[in-house]
Amino acid sequence: MLELVKAGGWLMVPIIACSVIALAIIFERLWALQTRRVLPSNLVAKVWALHKNNQLTNVQIDLIRESSPLGRILAAGLLNRMHSREVMKESIEEVGRQVVHELEHYLNTLGTIASISPLLGLLGTVIGMIEVFAAIVGAGVGNPAELAGGISKALITTATGLSVAIPAIIAHRYFGGRVERLVIGMEEEALKMIEIMQGAREKE
Numbered sequence: 001m002l003e004l005v006k007a008g009g010w011l012m013v014p015i016i017a018c019s020v021i022a023l024a025i026i027f028e029r030l031w032a033l034q035t036r037r038v039l040p041s042n043l044v045a046k047v048w049a050l051h052k053n054n055q056l057t058n059v060q061i062d063l064i065r066e067s068s069p070l071g072r073i074l075a076a077g078l079l080n081r082m083h084s085r086e087v088m089k090e091s092i093e094e095v096g097r098q099v100v101h102e103l104e105h106y107l108n109t110l111g112t113i114a115s116i117s118p119l120l121g122l123l124g125t126v127i128g129m130i131e132v133f134a135a136i137v138g139a140g141v142g143n144p145a146e147l148a149g150g151i152s153k154a155l156i157t158t159a160t161g162l163s164v165a166i167p168a169i170i171a172h173r174y175f176g177g178r179v180e181r182l183v184i185g186m187e188e189e190a191l192k193m194i195e196i197m198q199g200a201r202e203k204e
Contacts, residue, residue, distance in 0.1 A: 121161020
């Protein structure tokens with residue numbers, strides 16, 4: 001493995017750095033985007049139970065806010081529960097945009113790595129081929145085996161860049177879809193809470 005890194009030249013360093021960063025982002029997002037962490041079940045039911053028992057104090061709302069990204073969205077609406085549906089929705093949407101931005105954290109970096117890794121590999125191959133042709137100009141084609149070895153070394157960076165880019169693209173698309181599904185789930189829960197709270201307020 002070390003021989004391949006040496007053979008690929010100095011451009012192997014940024015490609016390997018990209019692979020380490022991509023792997024760290026993948027593991028971090030797998031942990032952060034778990035459904036139970038972002039969209040805990042029965043949170044709206046818990047809020048309603050607190051409301052019915054007259055226990056929905058500012059302290060409880062703070063606890064809900066700190067519990068999860070969904071909790072932050074619901075807490076924004078709860079702080080405006082005595083206002084109209086429109087006011088509740090606006091406050092939820094404002095906080096929701098911030099939450100979505102946080103859920104998409106590092107995904108741009110992952111997408112950038114997926115884009116530049118094959119380009120770095122291609123650059124390494126081009127530089128390697130230039131060196132091969134420079135050797136041909138200087139010494140001729142007297143040793144085909146040596147030339148073939150030089151060409152294979154030049155292709156190492158492209159193969160490495162693609163090996164980094166392909167998993168990064170897959171992970172980027174997967175996490176993008178996962179964030180979209182979580183956002184839809186949070187919207188549904190927030191709308192459910194609005195209807196419950198406003199319905200109870202109208203009955204009062």
